[in-house]
Amino acid sequence: MSKPFSRRKLLKAAALTAVAARPVGVPHVLANASPNAKVQVAVIGAANQGGISVNEVARLGERFVAFADVDERQFAKTAKILAEYPEIKFDSIPQFFDYRQMFDKLHKQIDVVFVCTPDHHHATASMIAMRLGKAVYCEKPLAHSIHECRVMAQAAKKYNVTTQLGNQGHSREGIRRLCEYLWAGAIGNVTEVHAWAPTGRGGTGGRLPTRPVPKGLHWDEWIGPAQYRDYHDELHPALWRSWWEFGDGSLGDWGCHNLDGAFWALDLAQPVSAEAIEQVGGSQERFPLVNVVRWDFPARGNLPPLKLYWYDGYRAAKTANPKKELGESLELSQNRPPIVLELEKKYNRKFGDGGTIYIGDKGIMFSGNYCDSPRIVPEEKHRQFPVPERKLPRLKGTHQADFLRAFKEGTKACSDFEYGARLTEMVLVGCLAERAGLHQKITWDAAAMKVTSHPELNALVQRQYRKGWELEA
Numbered sequence: 148m149s150k151p152f153s154r155r156k157l158l159k160a161a162a163l164t165a166v167a168a169r170p171v172g173v174p175h176v177l178a179n180a181s182p183n184a185k186v187q188v189a190v191i192g193a194a195n196q197g198g199i200s201v202n203e204v205a206r207l208g209e210r211f212v213a214f215a216d217v218d219e220r221q222f223a224k225t226a227k228i229l230a231e232y233p234e235i236k237f238d239s240i241p242q243f244f245d246y247r248q249m250f251d252k253l254h255k256q257i258d259v260v261f262v263c264t265p266d267h268h269h270a271t272a273s274m275i276a277m278r279l280g281k282a283v284y285c286e287k288p289l290a291h292s293i294h295e296c297r298v299m300a301q302a303a304k305k306y307n308v309t310t311q312l313g314n315q316g317h318s319r320e321g322i323r324r325l326c327e328y329l330w331a332g333a334i335g336n337v338t339e340v341h342a343w344a345p346t347g348r349g350g351t352g353g354r355l356p357t358r359p360v361p362k363g364l365h366w367d368e369w370i371g372p373a374q375y376r377d378y379h380d381e382l383h384p385a386l387w388r389s390w391w392e393f394g395d396g397s398l399g400d401w402g403c404h405n406l407d408g409a410f411w412a413l414d415l416a417q418p419v420s421a422e423a424i425e426q427v428g429g430s431q432e433r434f435p436l437v438n439v440v441r442w443d444f445p446a447r448g449n450l451p452p453l454k455l456y457w458y459d460g461y462r463a464a465k466t467a468n469p470k471k472e473l474g475e476s477l478e479l480s481q482n483r484p485p486i487v488l489e490l491e492k493k494y495n496r497k498f499g500d501g502g503t504i505y506i507g508d509k510g511i512m513f514s515g516n517y518c519d520s521p522r523i524v525p526e527e528k529h530r531q532f533p534v535p536e537r538k539l540p541r542l543k544g545t546h547q548a549d550f551l552r553a554f555k556e557g558t559k560a561c562s563d564f565e566y567g568a569r570l571t572e573m574v575l576v577g578c579l580a581e582r583a584g585l586h587q588k589i590t591w592d593a594a595a596m597k598v599t600s601h602p603e604l605n606a607l608v609q610r611q612y613r614k615g616w617e618l619e620a
Contacts, residue, residue, distance in 0.1 A: 194224035197263030219363035270295035287403035294609035300568035312567025316517025331535035335509030345501030372616035396434035397459035
């Protein structure tokens with residue numbers, strides 16, 4: 148009697164069959180090949196950020212075939228979202244706590260997968276899906292390590308699947324208008340960019356005391372490919388981004404949004420160095436509470452060298468408070484670029500809770516969160532500058548809709564893994580600088596995929612995985 152297939156052998160055999168059956172350049176055939184068939188969708192991470200994609204897939208009328216989430220309580224949130232769509236019977240859709248089991252049992256029924264997990268699962272889940280010939284939409288940042296970014300981009304090409312990074316602003320009008328203004332010379336040659344996040348992550352101190360695993364949470368599956376630790380507070384469901392092992396801090400959270408415009412418009416590729424020039428808090432377990440990071444980019448063709456700055460977190464300051472007997476209180480203020488404070492004072496305007504400032508030799512531009520609403524500063528200069536010619540296509544609908552359209556048409560989505568991997572790599576070089584510590588300038592050799600100045604950081608460039616969760620190309 149022959150031995151049963153292991154999960155690894157089963158998935159490899161299925162992957163080889165899927166790839167062999169699909170000619171290069173032709174999209175994956177729908178699991179249901181009948182005319183007007185709906186796309187068969189699986190969602191990993193069924194609520195929170197995943198809930199946005201769940202709602203959008205439902206609105207577009209596609210068909211859910213599976214949900215996977217490590218927390219049984221999250222399925223109730225998904226059911227609540229889908230209650231707005233009476234034609235969808237949530238209780239009849241298979242639910243899994245381990246996405247590996249979902250792929251084992253249902254891979255033949257799945258066309259596309261939405262990966263909406265914490266960062267440390269992005270690569271493992273996406274790679275299984277791509278090896279099986281599935282289209283993948285993965286939330287940002289694309290991966291938890293630079294090596295994973297490279298492997299995922301290569302896999303998308305190897306397996307000829309449609310992919311999309313979940314940096315939703317890339318589909319919008321704002322970033323396209325921003326590119327066109329900068330390309331038209333609205334502010335001349337850009338030599339500095341300052342971007343900041345609307346939220347703060349991080350903390351201080353070491354690992355927290357072990358706590359009982361909450362009822363309904365499948366902890367071993369939540370840990371997944373990361374190194375095992377007992378459950379403790381401030382991880383699930385929302386605060387994992389603050390911990391080095393599982394997230395990528397505020398930079399990983401918002402960098403792929405608010406740095407996207409600079410990366411696209413200014414043809415940034417990869418930096419030669421990066422440095423944390425300000426930090427508050429942080430530890431061997433957690434990201435700093437306040438960060439200022441600078442990347443250095445060389446000249447690119449006719450474009451001059453560029454310094455790119457990132458700011459996140461909240462600063463603490465003592466302020467007078469007559470309502471308190473002590474006369475002082477602690478107040479938190481958002482960590483924003485000094486240039487923003489100067490411009491707000493000079494022009495008597497507000498630039499919002501997050502965004503990006505572009506400084507050129509002929510002027511300044513601003514874009515908000517997700518690179519929305521780009522404007523030359525001051526406003527009168529914006530009105531005086533001729534509206535530039537449209538050079539980029541405009542997309543109809545949402546980022547998720549663009550992904551599903553690309554899958555159906557066999558074309559590229561607007562922020563596929565080839566682009567998303569390069570953008571995320573730049574962000575993660577900044578995270579390496581944060582990990583190196585204050586004023587520890589790191590030099591990055593992109594071709595060799597190595598930190599040359601601080602070789603100890605290279606252990607973070609390529610992660611180690613727990614048995615059963617290995618990354619396979």
